Amino acid sequence: MTDNYEVRDVIDKETLSTVKSVGDSYKYGFSTDIETEYAPLGLNEDIVRLISKKNNEPNWMLDWRLKAFNRWKKLKQPDWALLKIPEIDFQNQYYYARPANMKEKPKSLDEVEPKLLETYSKLGIPLTEQKKLAGVVEGVSIADPENRKVAVDAVFDSVSVGTTFKDELKSAGVLFCSISEAIQEYPDLVKKYLGSVVPISDNFFACLNAAVFSDGSFVYIPEGVRCPMELSTYFRINAENTGQFERTLIIADNNAYVSYLEGCTAPQRDESQLHAAVVELVILEKAEIKYSTVQNWFPGDENGIGGIYNFVTKRADCRGKNSKVMWTQVETGSAITWKYPSCVLKGDNSSGEFYSIAITNNMQQADTGTKMIHLGKNTKSRIVSKGISAGKAQNTYRGLVQIGGRSQHSRNFTQCDSLLIGNKCGAHTVPYIEVNNSSARAEHEATTSKVDEDQLFYCMQRGIGEEDAVALIVNGFCKEVLQALPMEFAMEAQKLVAISLEGSVG
């Protein structure tokens, strides 16, 4: 523990010192000039059929999509979130884009077009089998202290361009590939679990995703296997005016364990772009999944022009007894974030944890939180949410804790802290707590504070510049959540915290 502590301190420091060198604008704003193949503009049944055909899907998959599409037509976009969402014209979007030369899926990384590999290496994601990972933040190169490997699945617009360490994983029994591949190669697993956590018509955006998702990642950890490395997916939206609808399905069989990381960026464009992903986690008996996200989509400019609209449905189903899930998210990007990673605690003694940092600056809006649905006996959940707003941004925590009548002796603890920088931003906390049996207990604590002038002065009197001081204080505020991230991501996340808040003081 002692040593661990010092390592983290050193990281903090390096984080801060590199922030300055990064400059103040969004660094992933470049786009890749690559020939792109689009489906025709707009959305109708033919587009759904086309997407299915492009992926060479079996009929059952097409039927599933069509069912979803027909349901979607009857659904309305939700309006309960504390968000001002400009009207989205769903017919004025492209639902499928892929680099033209990806028509034939590359069999190995050697066949991937150099320009694509270059894009990822520019983002800090080497699609070679190297033992490191960076890429949601520029310029962080990580000397991995534990020499851990990270396998990457890279999704570029609508398609997965490659997955690393596949063979090594396979020999451990772990299946890690794009979902389009999984549909072909492991249809039984996909049929069994796809849509079993987030049903087709769960909500407007999830339903849209079910109809038009084009790719995403698939993971299956067989019984008793501890995944030998971290798995990660890196999402990149490149094509203009194109929605990204990826779908991730992760299954941890009995006694299995996996830690999974997800990173996202997009080019800087004036037009807003839609991102509606679905992530389903299935956790069987005594299994555990850790799912970490560092989301750094383009947030729009300081006047609120452009940026990604991020409408994501993420849910974990703790089906087995003693199963465990931990969501950790660092949300810094996107113009609009609508996202509630949830845990359904069905198995007795199962537990769900949610650690979140949501930073909004300038004109960004975030309505994010979690749902903890306690169904089994003796289930436990823990929520730690840190919201930071600066500029004119609005940041809402929305959480539901529901403890069912049969979920005896279950416990929830919620800690929900907001930090304001300046006086034009807002922070809101909307907790819903429903406890339906007397042996269960839910605790909720909430605080709202401002970056304190005295703290800033104290740091500055000791020689620390104002922006570094803000980053230091905010990182301190987020510490509990940062510590929940895997080491590789913790560093990136800290740096990202600092970058996201640049220009927020003075």
Add this chain to the structure above:
Amino acid sequence: MLKIDDLRVSLEEEEKQIIKGLSLSINPGEVHAIMGPNGSGKSTLSSVLAGKDGYIVDSGTVKYDGSDLLETEVEKRAALGVFMAFQYPIEIPGVGNMNFLRTALNSQRKTRGQEELNAADFLKLVRSIAKDLEISDEMMKRPVNVGASGGEKKRNEILQMCLLEPKFVILDETDSGLDVDAMKLVSKGVNSFSSSSRSFLVITHYQRLLNYIVPDFVHIMVDGRIVKTGDKSLALHVEETGYKNFLQLGKEKH
């Protein structure tokens, strides 16, 4: 080293002058003590010298090593060697002491164009200072000042001073809240740190401290001014008779 000339300072929030024509000259190697009743403006003076927001300088100048101190940015002042031990040290939740100290030290070094200290050298340095001040490893691992007792916080300020090696040090009631042993430790820290090129401005209410940190000059501050300057015997005199004789002096000067 430091030359304050007829300084007048008001609050930004309300029209109220706190420092009302204060002059003070401090040469390298000198220890100056300031004593004075509550609310006479001692902490305000420290804050203005360190560069805290919220004050308006109505008139007067402060020269530090020949440059205009009041025009210098806060963190730059620190890098130039101005250090203030806070009367009430600030807590920073979640930020580890080590991280804070290293960030501060390296920020200053960077500003001065020096190379940053690497992790190993830094640790060695901090540990030896902490040992002298009898600050435990466990304390060092805590977040800055969080959960520390009053005395622990003050010791922490001295640790920061020793690490950052400033040239001009303001100790704002560093002795308040210290038990006898801690006061000896802190004084030992200050004395071993003092040199012919370092100067101190020691604000205190108690003559006791000045037995350990022996001042070259003692100033009595009343209502925003220095009304009397003497040697260390002046402190003893105050201890015996209080400030009542000096309050009158404050009024006469109007």
